[in-house]
Amino acid sequence: MLANAASLLxxxxxxxxxxxxxxxxxxxxxxxxxxxxxxxxxxxxxxxQLAARVDVLTVEIEHVDAAxxxxxxxxxxxxxxxxxxxxxxxxDKFVQKEHLKASSLPVADYLQVESxxxxxxxxxxxxxxxxxxxxxHLAYDGRGNFALxxxxxxxxxxxxxxxxxxxxxxxxxxTKEIAVMVxxxxxxxxxxxxxxxxxxxxxxxxLVFAPLRESNPEVAATARRxxxxxxxxxxxxGVFGVELFLMPDGRILINEIAPRPHNSGHYTIEACYTSQYxxxxxxxxxxxxxxxxxxxxSAVMLNLIGVSNNIEEIKHVARVALSVPGASVHLYGKTxxxxxxxxxxxxxxxxxxADTRENLRPLLEALPGATPSxxxxxxxVIIAGAGGAxxxxxxxxxxxxxxVIGVPVKGSVLDGVDSLYSIVQMPRGxxxxxxxxxxxxxxxxxxxxxxxxxTESTREDMDKYLLKLEGEVLVKVDKLEEVGWENYVVQx
Amino acid sequence: MLANAASLLxxxxxxxxxxxxxxxxxxxxxxxxxxxxxxxxxxxxxxxQLAARVDVLTVEIEHVDAAxxxxxxxxxxxxxxxxxxxxxxxxDKFVQKEHLKASSLPVADYLQVESxxxxxxxxxxxxxxxxxxxxxHLAYDGRGNFALxxxxxxxxxxxxxxxxxxxxxxxxxxTKEIAVMVxxxxxxxxxxxxxxxxxxxxxxxxLVFAPLRESNPEVAATARRxxxxxxxxxxxxGVFGVELFLMPDGRILINEIAPRPHNSGHYTIEACYTSQYxxxxxxxxxxxxxxxxxxxxSAVMLNLIGVSNNIEEIKHVARVALSVPGASVHLYGKTxxxxxxxxxxxxxxxxxxADTRENLRPLLEALPGATPSxxxxxxxVIIAGAGGAxxxxxxxxxxxxxxVIGVPVKGSVLDGVDSLYSIVQMPRGxxxxxxxxxxxxxxxxxxxxxxxxxTESTREDMDKYLLKLEGEVLVKVDKLEEVGWENYVVQx
Numbered sequence: 001m002l003a004n005a006a007s008l009l010x011x012x013x014x015x016x017x018x019x020x021x022x023x024x025x026x027x028x029x030x031x032x033x034x035x036x037x038x039x040x041x042x043x044x045x046x047x048x049q050l051a052a053r054v055d056v057l058t059v060e061i062e063h064v065d066a067a068x069x070x071x072x073x074x075x076x077x078x079x080x081x082x083x084x085x086x087x088x089x090x091x092d093k094f095v096q097k098e099h100l101k102a103s104s105l106p107v108a109d110y111l112q113v114e115s116x117x118x119x120x121x122x123x124x125x126x127x128x129x130x131x132x133x134x135x136x137h138l139a140y141d142g143r144g145n146f147a148l149x150x151x152x153x154x155x156x157x158x159x160x161x162x163x164x165x166x167x168x169x170x171x172x173x174x175t176k177e178i179a180v181m182v183x184x185x186x187x188x189x190x191x192x193x194x195x196x197x198x199x200x201x202x203x204x205x206x207l208v209f210a211p212l213r214e215s216n217p218e219v220a221a222t223a224r225r226x227x228x229x230x231x232x233x234x235x236x237x238g239v240f241g242v243e244l245f246l247m248p249d250g251r252i253l254i255n256e257i258a259p260r261p262h263n264s265g266h267y268t269i270e271a272c273y274t275s276q277y278x279x280x281x282x283x284x285x286x287x288x289x290x291x292x293x294x295x296x297x298s299a300v301m302l303n304l305i306g307v308s309n310n311i312e313e314i315k316h317v318a319r320v321a322l323s324v325p326g327a328s329v330h331l332y333g334k335t336x337x338x339x340x341x342x343x344x345x346x347x348x349x350x351x352x353x354a355d356t357r358e359n360l361r362p363l364l365e366a367l368p369g370a371t372p373s374x375x376x377x378x379x380x381v382i383i384a385g386a387g388g389a390x391x392x393x394x395x396x397x398x399x400x401x402x403x404v405i406g407v408p409v410k411g412s413v414l415d416g417v418d419s420l421y422s423i424v425q426m427p428r429g430x431x432x433x434x435x436x437x438x439x440x441x442x443x444x445x446x447x448x449x450x451x452x453x454x455t456e457s458t459r460e461d462m463d464k465y466l467l468k469l470e471g472e473v474l475v476k477v478d479k480l481e482e483v484g485w486e487n488y489v490v491q492x
Numbered sequence: 493m494l495a496n497a498a499s500l501l502x503x504x505x506x507x508x509x510x511x512x513x514x515x516x517x518x519x520x521x522x523x524x525x526x527x528x529x530x531x532x533x534x535x536x537x538x539x540x541q542l543a544a545r546v547d548v549l550t551v552e553i554e555h556v557d558a559a560x561x562x563x564x565x566x567x568x569x570x571x572x573x574x575x576x577x578x579x580x581x582x583x584d585k586f587v588q589k590e591h592l593k594a595s596s597l598p599v600a601d602y603l604q605v606e607s608x609x610x611x612x613x614x615x616x617x618x619x620x621x622x623x624x625x626x627x628x629h630l631a632y633d634g635r636g637n638f639a640l641x642x643x644x645x646x647x648x649x650x651x652x653x654x655x656x657x658x659x660x661x662x663x664x665x666x667t668k669e670i671a672v673m674v675x676x677x678x679x680x681x682x683x684x685x686x687x688x689x690x691x692x693x694x695x696x697x698x699l700v701f702a703p704l705r706e707s708n709p710e711v712a713a714t715a716r717r718x719x720x721x722x723x724x725x726x727x728x729x730g731v732f733g734v735e736l737f738l739m740p741d742g743r744i745l746i747n748e749i750a751p752r753p754h755n756s757g758h759y760t761i762e763a764c765y766t767s768q769y770x771x772x773x774x775x776x777x778x779x780x781x782x783x784x785x786x787x788x789x790s791a792v793m794l795n796l797i798g799v800s801n802n803i804e805e806i807k808h809v810a811r812v813a814l815s816v817p818g819a820s821v822h823l824y825g826k827t828x829x830x831x832x833x834x835x836x837x838x839x840x841x842x843x844x845x846a847d848t849r850e851n852l853r854p855l856l857e858a859l860p861g862a863t864p865s866x867x868x869x870x871x872x873v874i875i876a877g878a879g880g881a882x883x884x885x886x887x888x889x890x891x892x893x894x895x896v897i898g899v900p901v902k903g904s905v906l907d908g909v910d911s912l913y914s915i916v917q918m919p920r921g922x923x924x925x926x927x928x929x930x931x932x933x934x935x936x937x938x939x940x941x942x943x944x945x946x947t948e949s950t951r952e953d954m955d956k957y958l959l960k961l962e963g964e965v966l967v968k969v970d971k972l973e974e975v976g977w978e979n980y981v982v983q984x
């Protein structure tokens with residue numbers, strides 16, 4: 001996806017990855033005599049070979065050899081983004097936590113632990129059970145994590161984590177997982193993408209919902225602020241993915257940070273003005289950063305993760321997506337399918353959360369062996385009808401930032417004027433879009449107009465309706481002329 | 493752009509074009525042992541070589557050897573889209589016109605003419621002056637067209653058009669040029685993209701505005717209907733670009749048809765749910781067609797056309813675009829810049845026409861030697877204030893499909909209740925979102941809510957405003973408790 005963004009800007013890209021059919025090599029052919037490099041991103045010799053061919057070096061995975069990158073930085077011939085220091089700090093999750101804590105950023109309590117049952121028992125005394133045990137290195141997509149529910153599992157945990165250096169983290173009973181992509185320019189400028197909700201399955205990112213919907217609007221703003229502050233503590237340019245937990249008491253904790261474009265930002269390709277990939281390139285090349293705003297009201301990203309070595313299961317979901325409005329299929333060109341391997345993703349965009357969630361349903365149902373999760377409705381306009389000294393529409397308007405339409409209902413006395421006054425005469429600050437007494441039709445039509453001011457198809461429908469109205473009036477005019485006003489009777 | 497769309501679906505693509513650095517070959521590396529073909533798309537031998545390597549053959553330019561394609565079709569081994577018959581018919585602009593006319597589709601009057609001054613004089617007698625002379629073959633981007641203003645230019649015209657077979661077309665004094673991209677599935681299913689306005693400069697497409705803004709909503713619908721009907725008369729699957737003229741009397745004429753993805757549909761990559769390129773692939777592969785709807789309220793496409801052999805002039809515009817919100821740069825990887833050559837394009841998307849037109853300005857100003865064209869405002873919500881037996885808001889609402897907010901203005905008698913009743917008591921069918929008497933503040937805030945229901949950033953601003961209101965109330969509550977109600981004085 002990074003190579004793709006680079007080609008649109010006619011940037012020269014050299015890729016280090018194993019084999020000729022690595023995904024990025026399929027979508028970017030270098031100008032001869034330049035060539036991609038066949039080798040592992042952990043091979044110091046190959047990294048040096050890559051460095052010799054480029055002006056700026058960046059990574060798409062943080063598990064690279066930071067020492068080699070430091071050596072390249074010191075030679076001062078080329079730029080490395082993010083810096084080897086940042087990569088080194090993030091590679092070791094314990095050091096990452098120490099750094100965030102030292103920077104006064106909110107993280108769950110944690111402790112360094114030895115790989116012994118005694119040390120685990122001591123840690124569980126301090127942090128409580130269950131306890132999250134994490135390998136300090138090479139941990140991602142749930143690999144290197146072990147949830148310790150009882151101290152009797154201690155030996156099992158140590159064996160599962162392969163006797164590597166560990167640390168223990170207090171169990172975070174989060175209500176939501178949030179992610180924020182942050183881009184940091186070479187000059188230090190910071191921009192964040194909208195906060196999104198991430199949903200994991202078997203420890204791997206399964207779904208991303210953008211933007212985050214939360215009754216408390218402060219949550220998204222706070223998540224972005226924390227994410228930006230966290231990224232500012234690191235050196236080097238580029239995109240960072242910040243994973244956060246929203247806790248039941250409203251606190252937001254940083255889970256971990258990825259120093260690169262991130263799975264939770266894939267949705268930005270179709271849903272934002274500038275994708276995380278293009279912004280990563282802009283950042284590391286000292287170009288102006290692009291807008292991180294959403295250009296559509298709602299987006300959902302679904303990962304296509306192998307469940308077996310049968311690639312047909314993945315292709316099936318992709319085929320179903322071709323019949324889903326607003327779905328964009330991204331297959332990564334990986335030839336071998338394996339359980340837990342990310343084979344592609346599908347991004348759904350739409351004019352409301354209701355749309356994208358409805359369109360998500362057939363995709364979830366097409367997943368191999370998956371049970372569809374419940375979907376929730378998205379609301380764009382509220383219609384409130386009320387009679388008497390009608391408070392409801394005004395109260396609703398005070399509780400939401402959505403447009404509220406009020407319908408005064410005629411009661412047994414005062415002909416509904418009491419309702420009308422109560423609804424329309426809202427004080428400065430809280431408007432209610434009031435329609436005529438008992439005229440719920442107009443409330444519905446106004447709602448359509450409001451939706452239509454954002455959605456071309458809805459506006460077209462409204463235009464058609466208005467033309468139909470005009471036609472009906474003209475028929476009545478003809479009739480009136482034909483029969484004369486004395487004989488014209490209005491039919492209701 | 494087609495190769496790019498194909499790679500996302502992991503389709504195998506083989507490209508026939510000259511050299512290794514043809515744009516499409518830069519962004520799609522075939523799986524070995526498959527290889528692209530080095531050769532011209534007019535070389536019959538190379539076309540046969542390509543046909544031998546693929547299952548479906550398609551074109552990105554119509555000036556190919558239709559006879560060879562017909563031979564390939566007859567062998568029945570592979571599918572060719574669109575058909576050789578369609579290509580042959582469209583290649584000869586006179587035959588194309590004859591076909592459209594025979595299908596009862598609206599075209600400007602035209603005549604076949606010999607390449608002699610006498611024949612041109614006779615044609616000008618019939619069709620009037622000025623007259624558009626067109627070469628029947630190999631005419632595009634204004635090449636092969638000659639505008640004959642006076643019969644004294646006859647010899648000059650014949651020389652300029654290279655003595656090729658010609659036809660003459662009645663001058664179309666159009667008020668607007670419109671384009672509609674239409675996709676036709678292999679099963680005959682038809683879908684059209686929104687009608688757009690195209691603006692040409694020196695006979696080459698310069699700007700595309702999507703969607704078409706016209707006071708008469710019928711125009712866009714009629715343009716789409718005519719375009720769909722025209723495409724239905726051709727055989728084969730794929731995307732067709734239909735160029736139309738809107739005449740001063742409201743008629744819509746077909747100018748010409750391109751049997752392939754078209755410059756006026758580039759905007760679909762960023763602005764529509766499914767791009768013209770992906771839909772072309774879906775069509776020729778008998779896959780379900782994707783949604784052709786806009787996913788953003790407004791888009792503008794600006795072509796980057798060489799004015800000299802200095803590619804830096806083009807790169808300059810691309811660099812300026814990096815600072816323009818909502819701009820996506822597409823550089824085609826062509827190494828040589830030449831006058832009139834399409835080197836790339838920039839698509840601007842935004843939440844209103846006002847946004848995209850404002851963002852277009854710096855790009856137009858960055859074009860080599862260009863003068864910025866005037867920009868017009870986009871309207872999403874209308875606020876109408878009125879006093880007395882106030883008709884204005886209702887009348888406005890009857891004339892537009894946008895949401896209209898009415899503000900009753902208090903007159904010297906009746907305390908504004910007359911205005912309120914006149915505005916709010918609209919009959920069923922035409923709603924006016926009425927706010928309190930004299931409360932223009934609420935009208936403004938309601939407009940923000942309406943815009944905010946589509947735009948995340950506006951909604952966030954509204955959320956902030958509401959939190960500020962809450963804060964102010966709480967300060968007053970504290971003050972009240974502190975000083976006691978007896979001493980509490982409301983300050984205005």
